[in-house]
Amino acid sequence: MAVRRRPGTQRGGGTHRPTGERHDFPHAPRGPGRTMPQIRPQETVRRGDEPVTARSDLELRRLLSRIFLVLFVGAAVLFAVLAALAGPGPAPNQGTYAFFAALCAGFAGITGVDLLVIRRRLAAGQGRDRADRRP
Template identity: 65%
Template sequence: MAVQRRPGARHSPGRAGERHDFPQGPSGPGRTTPELRPQDEVRQGDEPVTARSDLELRRLLSRVFLGLFVCGTAAFAVLAAFSGDGPAPNRSTFEVFAAVCAAFAGIAVIDLTVIRRRLAAGQGRRPERR
């Protein structure tokens, strides 16, 4: 079935991306403003609301592992100082272990900084249940 047009009516294809399903705004034709419509609730479960990491536990674990990695760095550095260039494990092996422990200690420090900022922003508090 063909669409009948009025005689003399011009068909304007419009620009790409232009929507014609909203009323014309005060700026004139071609400039549309969307109407805000209430949307249905999309969330079906409660996980997006309550899925949060336990910042207190994470802070405790970061502190414990920071201490362990600092002690490991010191221990491997002492072992590297007292070992010679012989068969494995030798000085370079202990230096690599000390560097790895130092890197993990740095990661723990960065994690503690992030946790401190999040706790200061109030993200560590759980929402009250009703």
């Protein structure tokens, strides 16, 4: 007796799909205990309240940025002077000192931009309130 198949289905394998249908679309888990994913978005389950109430300690960040701005500017000047005094030759040479001077100047620029961001946030009142601090 011949097995009847639906028109447009492929032969072989355990799954019968219409011809031309991709094997991974639409994705449907197969087997016992497998369920289809939900179509509508689910609400996220919150665990704790930190993402809502987290605040950056802007005063500490400002202090650290000021300290590192001075250090990076000083290091950039020092490396620039060393680059001017060094000649070509084996390492450390003029190019090495110039590279470190440029690197420190770049870090000083990033620190300066961070200070501007901190100033804007403090002016907007985004820092910690004094009443929030624990003694």
